[in-house]
Amino acid sequence: MPEVLDLTFFAFxxxxxxxxxxxxxGFGSGAAFAATPLLALILEPGAAIGLMLPLxxxxxxxxxxxxxxxxxxxxxxxxxLGAVPGVAVGALLYSIAxxxxxxxxxxxxxxxxxxxxxxxxxxxxxxAAHPMSAGLGGFWGLIAGFTSFISHAGGPPAAVFLxxxxxxxxxxxxxxxxxxWAINLLKFIPYFALGIFTWQxxxxxxxxxxxxxxxxxxxVHMHHRLSERGFFAFTYLFLIITGTKLIWEGLT
Numbered sequence: 001m002p003e004v005l006d007l008t009f010f011a012f013x014x015x016x017x018x019x020x021x022x023x024x025x026g027f028g029s030g031a032a033f034a035a036t037p038l039l040a041l042i043l044e045p046g047a048a049i050g051l052m053l054p055l056x057x058x059x060x061x062x063x064x065x066x067x068x069x070x071x072x073x074x075x076x077x078x079x080x081l082g083a084v085p086g087v088a089v090g091a092l093l094y095s096i097a098x099x100x101x102x103x104x105x106x107x108x109x110x111x112x113x114x115x116x117x118x119x120x121x122x123x124x125x126x127x128a129a130h131p132m133s134a135g136l137g138g139f140w141g142l143i144a145g146f147t148s149f150i151s152h153a154g155g156p157p158a159a160v161f162l163x164x165x166x167x168x169x170x171x172x173x174x175x176x177x178x179x180x181w182a183i184n185l186l187k188f189i190p191y192f193a194l195g196i197f198t199w200q201x202x203x204x205x206x207x208x209x210x211x212x213x214x215x216x217x218x219x220v221h222m223h224h225r226l227s228e229r230g231f232f233a234f235t236y237l238f239l240i241i242t243g244t245k246l247i248w249e250g251l252t
Contacts, residue, residue: 005204012042017055017208021215022222023155024059024177036151037110037242045102045151046094050196052152053187054205055212060181062216067174075165076175078134079158080182082141083148087183090149091190104250106151110243113156114236132164141179148183149190155180 016035023034039048094102132140140161148154158179162172191197 005207008042009204010207012038013051013204013208014211017052017211018215018218020052020056021059021062021212021217022219024056024180025063025216025219025222034110034239034242036153037106037239037246040103040106040246041242045099045106046196047198047201048106049150049152050191050198051201051204051208053184053191053197054202055208056152057181057184057188058209058212059216060177060184062213063177063220064181066220067170067177070170070174071178072165072167072171072175074134075137075162075167076179076182078137079141079144079161079179080186082138083145083154083179083183083186086142086145086147087149087186087190089142090146090187091194094149094190094194094196100250102150102250103246106153107243107246107248107250109147109151109153110239111247113153114239114243116156117236131166132161137161144179145183145186148180149187154183 016038020035035052036048039051043051140157143157144154147157155176158176162175167175
């Protein structure tokens with residue numbers, strides 16, 4: 001974290017937090033992790049994910065009310081139980097890896113997310129013909145727990161499982177909200193133990209709390225008013241640019 005929270009920091013942080021809130025509130029959380037690649041352009045990867053976790057937890061709580069009890073409980077349970085070992089693996093990697101490894105991983109996840117969505121749009125990846133079992137949900141939960149720990153990017157793996165369950169739009173959104181509310185709680189203790197949270201990130205979070213709430217509020221209201229296609233078109237371009245830059249920095 002920078003010692004002084006200057007104009008450059010807020011120029012990156014405020015749009016990132018609002019964007020994450022919009023995704024959390026209305027678009028299945030799939031693009032919420034886009035805040036992390038953006039912040040990783042100006043912060044160390046650990047500071048970027050440490051800054052975002054309390055804000056994402058606040059967004060989770062804010063988004064719970066409008067989707068309360070609208071989730072699919074078996075699907076959420078499978079994802080959360082699977083996420084436990086995924087979070088543990090992420091914590092182990094963080095404790096031994098160089099920051100450039102995390103820049104590379106965050107960049108690869110960002111670009112990989114776009115590639116996954118493009119393949120799905122072209123029919124190269126299709127939802128399973130039959131709903132996935134809870135066991136497979138646990139596997140995708142493990143992947144979601146790991147990518148969520150590394151860069152708050154658990155949305156895409158979770159979506160692979162949830163799309164197979166043939167949930168309606170609101171049930172899908174509600175299941176995502178409750179699942180990542182639980183997964184983010186799981187991440188809190190290892191983040192604290194590994195020193196990912198600092199007094200600087202806590203101080204910055206205090207300034208950014210209003211923008212997190214505003215973002216979720218906008219997302220909830222956009223849920224029924226804006227097509228996902230328009231929202232994600234911007235997200236994909238943004239992730240390709242930031243992801244490519246982080247990959248370059250991680251390798252060089």
